[in-house]
Amino acid sequence: AQKITQTQPGMFVQEKEAVTLDCTYDTSDQSYGLFWYKQPSSGEMIFLIYQGSYDEQNATEGRYSLNFQKARKSANLVISASQLGDSAMYFCAMREFPNQAGTALIFGKGTTLSVSS
Amino acid sequence: NAGVTQTPKFQVLKTGQSMTLQCAQDMNHNSMYWYRQDPGMGLRLIYYSASEGTTDKGEVPNGYNVSRLNKREFSLRLESAAPSQTSVYFCASTTGGLAGSYNEQFFGPGTRLTVL
Numbered sequence: 760a761q762k763i764t765q766t767q768p769g770m771f772v773q774e775k776e777a778v779t780l781d782c783t784y785d786t787s788d789q790s791y792g793l794f795w796y797k798q799p800s801s802g803e804m805i806f807l808i809y810q811g812s813y814d815e816q817n818a819t820e821g822r823y824s825l826n827f828q829k830a831r832k833s834a835n836l837v838i839s840a841s842q843l844g845d846s847a848m849y850f851c852a853m854r855e856f857p858n859q860a861g862t863a864l865i866f867g868k869g870t871t872l873s874v875s876s
Numbered sequence: 877n878a879g880v881t882q883t884p885k886f887q888v889l890k891t892g893q894s895m896t897l898q899c900a901q902d903m904n905h906n907s908m909y910w911y912r913q914d915p916g917m918g919l920r921l922i923y924y925s926a927s928e929g930t931t932d933k934g935e936v937p938n939g940y941n942v943s944r945l946n947k948r949e950f951s952l953r954l955e956s957a958a959p960s961q962t963s964v965y966f967c968a969s970t971t972g973g974l975a976g977s978y979n980e981q982f983f984g985p986g987t988r989l990t991v992l
Contacts, residue, residue, distance in 0.1 A: 763918075794980075804919075804966065804983035850918060854979070863909055863934060864981055866918035 762786065763851050763867035770872050772841045779826070780836040780870045782851030788812075791855050793834040794864060795825065798848040807849075810834060841874045848872075878902055880984035882967050888990045889957045897952040897987050899967030907970045908950035909934075909981070910942060912963040919966060925950055957991045964988050 764783045772778040784793065795807040810818045810825045818825045826835040838845055848871050852864040880901045889895055901908065906927045911919040911934075921934030925944040939961060941953045950969075954961060967984040 792979075802964065802986050802988075804968075806980050806982075809980065852919075863921050863924050864919075866911075866920070868916060868918040 762855075762865045763853055765851055765867035765870050767870045768868075770870055772872065772874055774843060774874060774876050775840050777837060777839045778841055778872065780838070780849050780851075780872065782834045782836065782867060784832050784834060784851075784853050786832075786853065786855050788855045791853055793825070793827070794852040794854070795823070795834075795836045796850045796852060797845075798850065798869070800847070804850075808836070838872075843874050843876060846872060846874045880967055880969055880982050882965075882984035882987050884987060885985065886988050888992065889954075890992050891958060893957050894953065894955050895957065896954075897965055897967075897989075898949070899951065899984060900949045901967075901969040901982070902948065903969060903971075903982065904947070905969035905971050905982070906947070907979075908944065909968040909970075910940075910950070910952045911966045911968065912936065913966060913986075914963050922952065922965075957989075959991045962989060962991045 762785050791812045793810045797805040797807050808818050808820045808823045808825050810827045817827050822839045824837045848869045850869045851867040854864055883898045909924040910922040913919045920936050922936055922940050923934055923942040925931045928947045931942050943951045965987045968981045970979040970981045
């Protein structure tokens with residue numbers, strides 16, 4: 760069964776608009792972490808934002824915020840005021856606990872975001 | 877501070893050839909990882925090393941071997957390359973540590989491998 764599900768293969772948005780990228784996850788652990796990464800066409804993986812399962816407030820980093828709904832097991836990424844440079848692939852990922860010190864991530868299949876002027 | 881470095885950036889192999897992908901990190905991280913990225917599949921874990929001297933299989937280990945040479949270096953070897961191993965390979969590292977702590981994974985730039 761998929762642990763991380765990103766149901767939107769592609770999303771399109773105009774500059775300055777907000778966009779939400781969906782992510783649902785599946786785990787039986789009570790303690791886990793959720794991550795979002797951006798992969799531009801150049802190929803590097805860029806960390807955007809992190810949410811811990813015990814964090815009471817939604818994480819925010821500049822124009823990025825994570826809409827965390829624990830009961831629904833969703834961790835959607837919200838990008839406010841989209842910019843052309845936001846055009847990229849976006850991956851949701853999860854780290855389950857317990858781990859033997861390793862912290863491997865489980866990735867979703869990604870969502871391609873295209874921002875137009 | 878170079879972060880995570882990978883060599884080579886690009887490689888073309890013929891079926892049956894062998895090669896080693898090199899990865900090094902200068903952040904004094906305990907844990908290192910190898911992922912592969914295929915179109916429409918996201919990143920999948922091949923092998924990881926929780927700490928120096930240990931290695932473990934991930935989701936897709938078949939056809940690969942790894943060596944944690946020291947704390948800095950973690951190599952991935954293809955003994956007999958197959959077309960199914962055409963992919964982009966990412967090395968990553970993290971401080972490791974206790975479950976429950978925040979550990980961002982830092983990724984290398986990737987190696988684009990084609991097996992003909």
